[in-house]
Amino acid sequence: MGGAAWEAGFVWEHFKFNLASAMEYKWSFVSQVVFMVLNDFLLLFFWWLIFGKVQDIGGWTFADVIAMHAVLAAAYGLSVSVFGNVNRLARIIAEGQLDYYLLLPRNPLLHALVSRSDISGLGDAAFGLAALCLFTPVTWGRLALFIAVSVAACTVYTCFAVITGSIAFFIGNAQTISLQLLGALITFGGYPDSIFKGLVRAVLYSVVPVGFVVYLPVSLLRNFSAARFSGLLAFTVAMVWAARCLFAVGLRRYESGNLVSAKI
Amino acid sequence: MSGVTAKYFHVARVSMRARTAYLADFLLGSVFYALILYVFVQLWSVLGRTRGFAVEGFGPRELVWYLMASEAIMLGRARFEQETDEEVKTGAIAYYLNKPYRYVLFKLASYWGETALKMALNIAIGATVALLAVGPIRVNAAHLLAALACAAMALTLNFLISMALSLSAFWVEDTAPFFWIYGKLLFVLGGLFAPMEVYPDALARVARATPLNYVLYAPARLFVQFDMDFFMSALMMQAVWIAALSLLVMALYSMGVKRLNVNGG
Numbered sequence: 001m002g003g004a005a006w007e008a009g010f011v012w013e014h015f016k017f018n019l020a021s022a023m024e025y026k027w028s029f030v031s032q033v034v035f036m037v038l039n040d041f042l043l044l045f046f047w048w049l050i051f052g053k054v055q056d057i058g059g060w061t062f063a064d065v066i067a068m069h070a071v072l073a074a075a076y077g078l079s080v081s082v083f084g085n086v087n088r089l090a091r092i093i094a095e096g097q098l099d100y101y102l103l104l105p106r107n108p109l110l111h112a113l114v115s116r117s118d119i120s121g122l123g124d125a126a127f128g129l130a131a132l133c134l135f136t137p138v139t140w141g142r143l144a145l146f147i148a149v150s151v152a153a154c155t156v157y158t159c160f161a162v163i164t165g166s167i168a169f170f171i172g173n174a175q176t177i178s179l180q181l182l183g184a185l186i187t188f189g190g191y192p193d194s195i196f197k198g199l200v201r202a203v204l205y206s207v208v209p210v211g212f213v214v215y216l217p218v219s220l221l222r223n224f225s226a227a228r229f230s231g232l233l234a235f236t237v238a239m240v241w242a243a244r245c246l247f248a249v250g251l252r253r254y255e256s257g258n259l260v261s262a263k264i
Numbered sequence: 265m266s267g268v269t270a271k272y273f274h275v276a277r278v279s280m281r282a283r284t285a286y287l288a289d290f291l292l293g294s295v296f297y298a299l300i301l302y303v304f305v306q307l308w309s310v311l312g313r314t315r316g317f318a319v320e321g322f323g324p325r326e327l328v329w330y331l332m333a334s335e336a337i338m339l340g341r342a343r344f345e346q347e348t349d350e351e352v353k354t355g356a357i358a359y360y361l362n363k364p365y366r367y368v369l370f371k372l373a374s375y376w377g378e379t380a381l382k383m384a385l386n387i388a389i390g391a392t393v394a395l396l397a398v399g400p401i402r403v404n405a406a407h408l409l410a411a412l413a414c415a416a417m418a419l420t421l422n423f424l425i426s427m428a429l430s431l432s433a434f435w436v437e438d439t440a441p442f443f444w445i446y447g448k449l450l451f452v453l454g455g456l457f458a459p460m461e462v463y464p465d466a467l468a469r470v471a472r473a474t475p476l477n478y479v480l481y482a483p484a485r486l487f488v489q490f491d492m493d494f495f496m497s498a499l500m501m502q503a504v505w506i507a508a509l510s511l512l513v514m515a516l517y518s519m520g521v522k523r524l525n526v527n528g529g
Binding site for chain 1 (some may be wrong): 288289292293295296299300303306307310311314315317318436437438440441442444445447448449451452457458462463464
């Protein structure tokens, strides 16, 4: 437990430092956050048009679709703002940039992930919270559940990104395939699962775990069940374990790079 | 071909060849486009079976082909804005000033080289996915050529809007947020996912008053439902917007370079 608290403190200190650094450029900071909130709200426009014509899509109402976008944005936003290198891990590995983290007395995976923040992610997270509160029925209990499922979804997304990024240990340049898989997760996560059938639906609950990042959290917000919530937590823990193991196995194959770069 | 035209044509050719240098990477970039089409094939087929969902003149098949065309343009646009933003912020744009070409025309030629290639690939992939998913739509060669001409004007219009936003880097720290909003405005007022016929009347009127629906909606609608009157009016409005935005880009560029400060070598 002491180790987990120590790592959480390490993540928090890095996040504060990255935030302070980004705030030095005030226009850039404010515009990234505010415009991202606006950007995300405009995403709902399409669904507003569709739900102006139909009551539901395969059982999903407009409120469910808003909850879906809220969870997806909050999970993604938290991930990229706290673990800012999450989508760049394949490149970091392929270019030999892990060297820097391996020389320091910290968990290299965690250190690599938190050493950068994508500030626009704060806009995504703010949108998630605002959309849920503005457009869906909200109580303190539902709000707490939203935060809990968003943190779990963020963890699953981050671990999936680590797994796809770690492919670089085995095949070299894996940036394109990693970004395509992450892009697939985000793309599918923006549409109700009721439109997908058969094999694709199975893939969305396994190979590309959109089901655990978006669909299961939304189903919990619609209708809470302790069993399904436990299932989400169990899957989250399994993903953390799988991501750490794959990274550790890959790290044994890691070859240092000779790219000269300065880290300030 | 005159010397001036040949020079920019060569720039376009170099840009095209640069994109194909990493062929696998270039082809994988189209996976996202195929994915979006697949998702919408599923969505429109579910909505097509839902009571109350009807769009004047568009069935599920037409909606899929409309999206194939609008997304081909949306994802076929070369993304030069980050590069231009960097060139302005770092002062690297100064290195273009003493070259025997005009910066904006150089960028336009480079944009078209990459865009033409991406569009050709997107049309091939999109047509294959749409054919397999929903079957063909009726379109003749003359209408197809007209839609392509409208798409070419649309992509030029997009270049000018993007260039105007990029040149704002002379005055602001970061232009990326402008492009997020531009992308979403294309989505909302440009009719990316659905034609204006789906929109409430008041919103459709607002959208038609902006240049954005001439970037996506006009060419995509002409491809799916050709109409000579609409074609002529769309082409005329595109020409008007291109002229107005060209003047704006020239003004922004000439004002911007006067503010240019370059430190170091």
